[in-house]
Amino acid sequence: MRLSxxxxxxxxxxxxxxxxxxxxxxLRAGMISxxxxxxxxxxxxxxxxxxxxxxIIEEEQNRAGANQLLMPxxxxxxxxxxxxxxxxxxxxxxxxxxxxERDMLYGPTNEEMITHIxxxxxxxxxxxxxxxxxxxxxxxxEIRPRFGTMRSREFxxxxxxxxxVDKEAAVKAYQRMFVAYLRTYHRMGLTAIxxxxxxxxxxxxxxxxxxxxxxxxxSGVFCHADLLQKPIPGPDTDFFGDLSGIVAxxxxxxxxxxxxHDEAEFDAKVPTDKRIAAxxxxxxxxxxxxxxxxxxxxxxxxxxxxxxxxxxxxxxxxGPTRIVxxxxxxxxxxxxxxxxxxxxxxxxTLVNLKTGDAQTDAxxxxxxxxxxxxxxDVLYDDRETGAGQKFATADLIGIPFQLIVxxxxxxxxxxxxxxxxxxxxxxxxxxxxxxxxxxxxxxxxRDAV
Amino acid sequence: MRLSxxxxxxxxxxxxxxxxxxxxxxLRAGMISxxxxxxxxxxxxxxxxxxxxxxIIEEEQNRAGANQLLMPxxxxxxxxxxxxxxxxxxxxxxxxxxxxERDMLYGPTNEEMITHIxxxxxxxxxxxxxxxxxxxxxxxxEIRPRFGTMRSREFxxxxxxxxxVDKEAAVKAYQRMFVAYLRTYHRMGLTAIxxxxxxxxxxxxxxxxxxxxxxxxxSGVFCHADLLQKPIPGPDTDFFGDLSGIVAxxxxxxxxxxxxHDEAEFDAKVPTDKRIAAxxxxxxxxxxxxxxxxxxxxxxxxxxxxxxxxxxxxxxxxGPTRIVxxxxxxxxxxxxxxxxxxxxxxxxTLVNLKTGDAQTDAxxxxxxxxxxxxxxDVLYDDRETGAGQKFATADLIGIPFQLIVxxxxxxxxxxxxxxxxxxxxxxxxxxxxxxxxxxxxxxxxRDAV
Numbered sequence: 001m002r003l004s005x006x007x008x009x010x011x012x013x014x015x016x017x018x019x020x021x022x023x024x025x026x027l028r029a030g031m032i033s034x035x036x037x038x039x040x041x042x043x044x045x046x047x048x049x050x051x052x053x054x055x056i057i058e059e060e061q062n063r064a065g066a067n068q069l070l071m072p073x074x075x076x077x078x079x080x081x082x083x084x085x086x087x088x089x090x091x092x093x094x095x096x097x098x099x100x101e102r103d104m105l106y107g108p109t110n111e112e113m114i115t116h117i118x119x120x121x122x123x124x125x126x127x128x129x130x131x132x133x134x135x136x137x138x139x140x141x142e143i144r145p146r147f148g149t150m151r152s153r154e155f156x157x158x159x160x161x162x163x164x165v166d167k168e169a170a171v172k173a174y175q176r177m178f179v180a181y182l183r184t185y186h187r188m189g190l191t192a193i194x195x196x197x198x199x200x201x202x203x204x205x206x207x208x209x210x211x212x213x214x215x216x217x218x219s220g221v222f223c224h225a226d227l228l229q230k231p232i233p234g235p236d237t238d239f240f241g242d243l244s245g246i247v248a249x250x251x252x253x254x255x256x257x258x259x260x261h262d263e264a265e266f267d268a269k270v271p272t273d274k275r276i277a278a279x280x281x282x283x284x285x286x287x288x289x290x291x292x293x294x295x296x297x298x299x300x301x302x303x304x305x306x307x308x309x310x311x312x313x314x315x316x317x318x319g320p321t322r323i324v325x326x327x328x329x330x331x332x333x334x335x336x337x338x339x340x341x342x343x344x345x346x347x348x349t350l351v352n353l354k355t356g357d358a359q360t361d362a363x364x365x366x367x368x369x370x371x372x373x374x375x376x377d378v379l380y381d382d383r384e385t386g387a388g389q390k391f392a393t394a395d396l397i398g399i400p401f402q403l404i405v406x407x408x409x410x411x412x413x414x415x416x417x418x419x420x421x422x423x424x425x426x427x428x429x430x431x432x433x434x435x436x437x438x439x440x441x442x443x444x445x446r447d448a449v
Numbered sequence: 450m451r452l453s454x455x456x457x458x459x460x461x462x463x464x465x466x467x468x469x470x471x472x473x474x475x476l477r478a479g480m481i482s483x484x485x486x487x488x489x490x491x492x493x494x495x496x497x498x499x500x501x502x503x504x505i506i507e508e509e510q511n512r513a514g515a516n517q518l519l520m521p522x523x524x525x526x527x528x529x530x531x532x533x534x535x536x537x538x539x540x541x542x543x544x545x546x547x548x549x550e551r552d553m554l555y556g557p558t559n560e561e562m563i564t565h566i567x568x569x570x571x572x573x574x575x576x577x578x579x580x581x582x583x584x585x586x587x588x589x590x591e592i593r594p595r596f597g598t599m600r601s602r603e604f605x606x607x608x609x610x611x612x613x614v615d616k617e618a619a620v621k622a623y624q625r626m627f628v629a630y631l632r633t634y635h636r637m638g639l640t641a642i643x644x645x646x647x648x649x650x651x652x653x654x655x656x657x658x659x660x661x662x663x664x665x666x667x668s669g670v671f672c673h674a675d676l677l678q679k680p681i682p683g684p685d686t687d688f689f690g691d692l693s694g695i696v697a698x699x700x701x702x703x704x705x706x707x708x709x710h711d712e713a714e715f716d717a718k719v720p721t722d723k724r725i726a727a728x729x730x731x732x733x734x735x736x737x738x739x740x741x742x743x744x745x746x747x748x749x750x751x752x753x754x755x756x757x758x759x760x761x762x763x764x765x766x767x768g769p770t771r772i773v774x775x776x777x778x779x780x781x782x783x784x785x786x787x788x789x790x791x792x793x794x795x796x797x798t799l800v801n802l803k804t805g806d807a808q809t810d811a812x813x814x815x816x817x818x819x820x821x822x823x824x825x826d827v828l829y830d831d832r833e834t835g836a837g838q839k840f841a842t843a844d845l846i847g848i849p850f851q852l853i854v855x856x857x858x859x860x861x862x863x864x865x866x867x868x869x870x871x872x873x874x875x876x877x878x879x880x881x882x883x884x885x886x887x888x889x890x891x892x893x894x895r896d897a898v
Contacts (some may be wrong), residue, residue, distance in 0.1 A: 006583060007516040009570035033566055036520055036553070041566060042519040050519070067456040070491040070499070072484055072603045073586055074555070096545035098602075099590045104485070106523070114628045117490060121458035132456060137522055137586070141548045153547075234542060425894055 001346070003381045003393075007044050010035075010393055020216045022325035023148030025205040025337050027396045031324075038145025038153030045397060046324065048345040050156070052322045054135055056187045056342065057158050057401050062240045064180035066131040066160050067385070069243070071113050074138050077103035078111040082297050083094040092140045106139035108300065111293050111315060114161040118311070119299040125165050125309060128301065129173055133160030150281070150325045151218075160316040165303065167290065170312035174288045175204065175243040179233050181210055181284055182250070184318065186232040187446040189340025190327060191281055193227045199287055206288040209257055214329040217279035223255035225274040235448050257282075281326045284318040337398030338421050341444035346379040348437055349399040353387045353406025363430065364405050367415075370434045371403075376441060401437055405430075450795070451829060452830045454844075456493050459842055469665045471774035472597030480773075487594025487602030494846060495773065497794040499605070502769045503584055505636045505791065506607050513629035513688045515609050516581040516846025520562050522586050522795050526552035526562040531746050541589045543776050555588035560742050560764060563610040567760070568748040574614050577750065578622055582609030584769065589678040599730070599774040602669075609765040614752065616739065619761035620843045623655065623737045624692040626765040630659055630733055631699070633767065636895040639776060641732055644704040648736055654698050655737040660708055662681040663778040666728035671715050672704035674723040674749045684897050706731075730775045784880040786847030790893035795828040797886055802836045802855025811853050812879065816864075819883045820852075825890060844869065849893070850886055854879075 009030040018024040026032045031046030042050055051330065054391040058068060075096070080086035086093075086105075107113070114132055122130065145153050164175035172288075178194065185192035186359045190212050197209035211221050213228075233246055249406045254269045256262065257280070289311045293299070300308045331338045331339040341347055348371060364380065371378040379399060381390045387406070394402050404416040415433050428436055458479040467473040480826035491499055507517060512600045526544070535542075535554075543555040545893030556562070563581055570718045571579065584607045612621035615878050627643065634641035639661050646658035646716050660670050662677075682695055703718045705711065706729070715724065740759050742748070747758040780787045790796055799819060801813040813829065820827040828848060836855070851867040858864050864882050866875045866889075877885055 005514060006514075007518070007570075007579060030570075033569060035565070036523070036525045036560060037547075037549075037551075038519045039523060039525075041521060041562070043566075044516045044518050047517060047519050065454060067454075067493045068491050068496060069456070070496050072488045072490060074488060074588065076485045076488075087647055091548045094545060096543060096549060098486075098543060099540045100486075101594065102486075113484060113490070116484075117492075120482060121456075121479075130456060132897055139523065143548065209553070 001379050002304045003383050008393075008397070010396060011044065018148065020147050020150070020329070021332060022150065022328035024218075025328055025332060025396075026148055026325060028058060028227050033151060038142060038151070040149055040152055040154075045345045049324055049339070050320055052343045052345075053188060053323050054158075057135065057184055057318055060180045060184040060187070061133050061158070062277075063161060063235075064176045065129070067134045068134065068135060069132055070134045071107070071110055071117075072412060073139075074104050074152050075106055075113055076109045077105055080105065082083070083112050083293055084296065085112070085412055092142060094139045094141045106300065107136075108138055108140045109315075109317075109402055110134070110136075110159055111161065111313075112297070115293045115297045115299045115313070118163055119297060122163070122301060125301045125303050128163055128165050129169055130163045131160055131173060131176070133158060133316070148325055149321045152321065155319055156321040158318045158320065162314045162316070163299070163311045164313075165301070165309050165311065167312055170288055170290070170314055171206075172243070172264060173389065174286060174314050175247045176239050177244050177286050177314070178208065178247050178250075179237060179239070181316070181318070183235075183237075183272070183308055185212075185283065187449060188323065188327060188343050189446070190283065190323070190330060191228055192248055193255055194223075195223065195224055195257050196260045197285060198259045199289065203342050205290070208286050209282045210281050210284040211257065211280035212326050212330055213276070213278050214281050214326070215279055216329055217281045219280060220280065221256070221278055221280035222257035222258070223263050224253035224270050225276050227253050227255055228276075232449070234417070281322075281329060283323050283326050284316075286314065286316045288312075288314040331375050332398070335392075336396035339398040339400060341441055342446040344398065346399050347377045347441050348379070348401045348403055349394040350378055350380045351387070351390045351394060351402050351404045351405065352380070352382055353390075355382055355384050357407060360405065360407050360410060361411050367403065367405060367430070367433065369438070374434050374438050376434070376437060392445075401440060403437065405431060450828050452828055452832050455828070457842075457846070458492065459845060469596050469599070469612055469774075469778070469898045470684050470781060471665075471777035473846075474596055474745055474777055474781060475774060478786060481598060486881055487591060487600070489598055489601055489603075498773055498788070498792055499769055500778045501792045501794075502772050503607075504586065506633055506769065509629045509633040509636070510582050510607070510609060512684075513580070513625045515582045518581055519582065519585060520556070520566075520795075521557055522556055522588075524556045524562055526554055528565055529554065531560050532742055533745065534561070543588045543590045556585075557587055557589045558606075558764075558766075559583070559585075559608055560610065560730045560762075561746070562745045564742045564748045564762070567612055568746060571612070571703070571750060573751045574752050577760070578611065578613050578618055580609055580611045580622060580625070582607060582765070588609065597774055601770065605770040607769065608766045610792045611763045611765070612748070612760045614750070614758050614760065615763075616761055619739070619763055623735060623763050624687050624696045626735050626763070627657065627696050627699075628686060628688070628692050629677065630735065630765070630767070631681050632684075632686075634659060634661075636898060637772065637776060639732065639772070639779060640677055642670075642672055642704055642729075643699055644670060644672065644706050646734060647708045648738065654739070657735050658731045659733040660706065660729035661732050661779055662725075662727050664728055665732050665748060665777070665778055666730045668729060668731065669707035669710070670705070670727055670729040671707070671710050672701035672725050673719050674703055674725050676702050677725075681898070690782050695846050705832050711760060730771075730778060732772055732775050733765075735763065735765045737761075737763040767831065771886070781847075785845035788847040788849060790849050790890055791849065793849050793894040794849050796826045796890050797828070797852055798843040799829045799848045800836070800839045800843060800851050800853045801829070801831055802839075802853065804831055804833050806856060809854065809856050809859060812859050812881075816852065816854060816879070816882065820886070823883050823887050825883070826885060828874055850889060852882060852886065
């Protein structure tokens, strides 16, 4: 992409309304634009990050055997009356009436609708296990939306729902999502720790939140330090085999959010030098809730003996619009965002130090074509502005590598590569630059980690 | 994808509520599931088609220089009061109040919001031309939603908006979208004809609808038969060069929807044997509307002379959720859907004629792996059901090629390829099957047509 043709409205001033660093940086980097209380447009740079995050989520959900579909944003109130949540949900549910005065709502979550879809089509235990997921916009009318897209009213959510014949099978479904989540966050460059959590309005008796440690986190969290170093299950993990060992390993060490925290247990189980008491951002939650929805809504299958079985369910949420700021909270410096390669809007910024100079332009154009041909996602800063502004933009928007090409280096056949994260600079022959960048980028894409 | 793990609830009966063939087939093939009046969930098969259609749209929008972003589904009423459309829009606009009793609405279109985004960030004529688009869910509270997703209330729309310094530049922006649309439909296997159209509630004085001829179309259309055969501009089209010749060529022949039809002109301009009077489905519309929104909303840039210029705008819509049924209306037979390869949910169905037979299973598993490794999107029918049901499913869901593998053929090292569209069958050596399918599929993907 040529920056001269790209809509990237970076701001020079720090927006006053933003309380946390990720919100400030997302506004400054031209990633989002507020369109009402807790409502944001995702500008091209932000939208591109959001897309990369969605694709990682999809790949890992599919790997774990979940089926992607898409439910509508609006729902009929009748479905929620069946589960008893229509009245119970309170003011966070955005309600409306259509022109025929039918009660409708903007879905804050989809347990009811997916249970309805299940009962419409699935008849036999042979069709289980089944896990259906979608990535769709939700709305929760929070009384005080804040922190940008970290806590917005309209937000994007991946929500998966599992259906099984009994608790034992449902726990296996839970384990598949648990492991998929470990892989998902790891691929995004996040260290997310599963923690025992309360089940809240979803209900049920088994739940984990996945938490990224950050000073700006909303909740207090407590865990064993070794959880930060645990190896992540690889891409060869057999999701249709036994995952209980992996989950047991991860849940054997103490970890809990403040709601579930047990100080005595923490002290007893965790050596002093391994105790982490910190703040954290919730980036996902998994629930097993048994027959809470299937029972009142009549979601049953016929078992091998011909008798009806009420299915056991779980739900599994990840919020991509919350993960974007969570990554920024975890990865930034004084100059701006520092994207992990796997979710970076572009992998390389090609910085033309003297746009308008025929020889420099020609060298940059050639490299731009070569980078694209090598499959590298490149933003070419071809703007007619000074080098200082180009460096500031590249640093602010956090592209992992800058390829800097100017007349002085070209005179001796050299270009410079700057690593955004470390600040390290390498001078390299122009002929070797693309191969060098490819070697730097490919392992960091984490396609197969 | 293994069909045994895929959520594909095909129906045996023809649903009574569906009036047109595309609606019936989408329900029978397990593509969609109704969730309220004019509201549908897209089940995995339908969602996959919708995704392929979106990607083609995105590729062609990007090629034409448009920038993708994403605006929220809900909007503040205040924006629409600025343009004067809040009251004017009538009952098709779904209105609601949030918990603080602020008036909001579910966006039926986005002229107001994109104009607001533009005026927030863009200051100089140097930043133009600019075209911003998104693909987002919209809601129009139609009094009588019908025909499935052809005319649903919640629907997906790609809407692009162009901003230019004057009418001349805006017409060039219009031409870029006009040509992008020709390419977009062509890549989906649709013959869509641009027709002079009324501008309706969007306003403006220049508009074309893109129409697919179909007996079940909602509107009468009139055109010159040669428009059905016109060559489509290729992928090497220079979208930043002069496109006026292409547009003039396409608009030189008579074509108009019934609202704009001029019988005398039709008779005068079109020879009798070239007159097409038919029914059509609108699959997109492009508008130039000048300063209709930029004027009341104050969307201005500073010109080269330092004076303010009110920008000239256009908008450009394509509805992916309407294109899916439009393709089916144009391409089906008595057995079911006949997908063009470029939008097919899968390119090949691998039909195992004897699931459970060790040797047949092994041969199928091997082919399944080889097809995936060859980059072919394959659905492996590994269900423990009879061959008849497998053929019926493959025909119904419309996968372009069936690779049929059973014990009889395997005994002589042979498999069968069935072409869904022509019904043609080829017997081929098992070692040659993947290469043969690749050769059949690649040109039909239309990545580069």
